[in-house]
Amino acid sequence: MAQLSPHVRNVPANQIREITQAAWATPDAVVLSIGEPGFPTPPHILEAARATLDRDETGYTPNAGIAPLRAAFARHAGAASGMDISPERVFITSGAQQGLHLALSLLLDAGDEVLVPNPGYPTFAMTAKLLHAVPVEYPLYPDNGFQPRIEDIEALLTPRTRVLLLNSPSNPLGAVFSRELTRSLVELARRHDLWIVSDECYEAFTFDVPHVSPLTFDGDAGERVITSLTLSKTYGLTGLRIGALVMPAGLEQVASTVMESIVSCVASPSQYAALAALTGPQDYVANASAHYRANRDAACAVLDGKGIPYLTARGAFYLWADMSSVTGGNVRAWTNRFLKEESVAVAPGTAFGSIGEGWIRIALCGDRAELLEGVRRLPLPGHPA
Template identity: 55%
Template sequence: MPQLAPHMASVPESGIRRLFEIALTLDDVNILAVGEPDQPVAPHITHAAIDAWAAGETGYTANGGIPALRRAIVEKLARDNGIEVDVEQVWVTIGATQALFQAMGLLLDAGDEILVPDPGYTTFAMNARMLQAVPVPYRLEPEHGFVPDIAQLESLITPRTRVLLVNSPSNPLGRVFSTEVLQSLVDLAARHDLWILSDEVYEYFTFRGTHTSPATLDTDGRVFSVFSLSKTYAMTGIRVGYLVTPPGFAGVMRTVQEAMISCVPTPDQRAAVAALSGSREPVDVALAHYAANAEAAVALLDERGISYLEPDGAFYLWIDVSHATGGDVASWTERFLLEKRVAVAPGSAFGRSGEGWIRVCLAADRSRLLDGLRRLPAPGGDSLVVDVPAAG
């Protein structure tokens, strides 16, 4: 019987999806584990897709996307991000997921190293392993405010290091890096001649501070930027994102787009045009909802004496439950799900630095969010403090 390619054994599974799939088999579960907006898709976005189907817009488009969408993205980047590009630097993708994988495929060869945040989104390491590259975690630790320690990060660079991945606003931390921090990362990449891959999926959701795109700090064309409409416009199932490249990559991008997806479905692209060119009110409403949820959630955690990272943005809350998990937060979250019927994401799914922490999604009905947080064990309490058997 033929075997899978050997390197596939090194691709880690998603600890979030595993827990989510268990939750789907249970009744009456409060699911706070998955980053799914709880806001509706705005009617003008839905109607744009329906109209495209009705008009028979179901054929191939250019690899990079329909001209109207690429122009809308160019205008949005200039207006909202301060990034000046031409349409040949904008490539419409099947969500940010494809954009991240595609960028890594352009920049990494087998055995090359990519510096990824720890804690960081699960697919960063998964993508690298699928490409036979090596994800090298750089720790985001409480003692440094969950921002990169530049000296520690620089010590990880080797002759095989090719890419520095930056994620702000952060999933899972909800941390938004300051312009000064981002400038130090761009300077580090320049010193060591690294590419920067910038994940900016949560760009519009900031509660404290402001979002800065690393490409605005780049003076020599080393930043690839990844964006998505999924979280911003509650379009997770519509699957539209985009990759913004430095100048000069149009030829190779046509080739890789053709090889990977050919193009994004036309009705989805029409929905994206409507989202980018329509009213910002749905985004503002969502931001206000997530910010109010965050405020209510941290007030409850303060009342119960549970430690957490104050969120700057995205729609996640990073909570310390190490007092209850016995050193194995993955097992604890499964027990918590089965016994308390609340699904939260184990911090260890995002890297070793996440041990003892959980990620809770703030994009939820507030009463359900607060009910889930009330079921967490408080320090010194007797609510589901799980004894984890010793290994072996």
């Protein structure tokens, strides 16, 4: 058989999917390894998708998406950033992951470097590699609350550095950037003429702290920030694959050309469902946020009782817990043993980078009783499962 491209053969396995698929094959397993919202989709969103099919609006849409949805995303991004965002700057994508691929396709050439967080979501580096670019990890250390430090990022810059990828609220950490840190990161990019790609999948879910978008500091027409938004987490629409990029003015034509070569356009029922989500009742978002906060607090209480250290989640719907006293220096292997012995799946911290060794990510988005049952089965510090 002819060989696949080396850059595809060398893409590492996704450890999140590895443990989750093993859990799905385990009878009665408690699955806390994947972030899948569990609430029913609001009826008005489903009706909007059905109505699109009923009127047979199933043809191509513009590459950038239907005009009402672009305008709705522009209003949404403008309200979040305090900026006046033109709908022409909004490009509808097939979920955040395709949006990330599109954004990096516009910015990176073979051999260019993109700065990605460690720990950070694994597809950041995977996408860069698929584009023949080089992911360079900037560290997020426990002793700094897993927040980036400007000096650590500047130390990694080379003449090939093109993009700084940011993620706040963070998956897997639940960390949220302050306004001051966000401003400093945009200023760093401006000093060194870098693009910023800001993954804001979890923008709707912060607890006692605000979400601050880098768009806030990027000027009226945008200068160097591309923001990736999605409705997958906000409204539980993971299967509809709907998101958006907010780009600096002037990139519309090239983005349309690149989009045409990838997927042409997003499915029209998904676009009208998204329009209904953004413009209709917002009860789902408020209820989901309250549920995630309550799940976080309940899970933290169990961890406190066990003496297991963790990072207090200020956003998203994950809890980042330190199990290094029991994992023996190989948290990936430990999570697989834990699943076999206790029928609980958690994501190994190394799925998100080397600094995640000894840590686990616990998804907070599901049923509370199941969540607490899984957390209760975690071994006490110094007592391997």
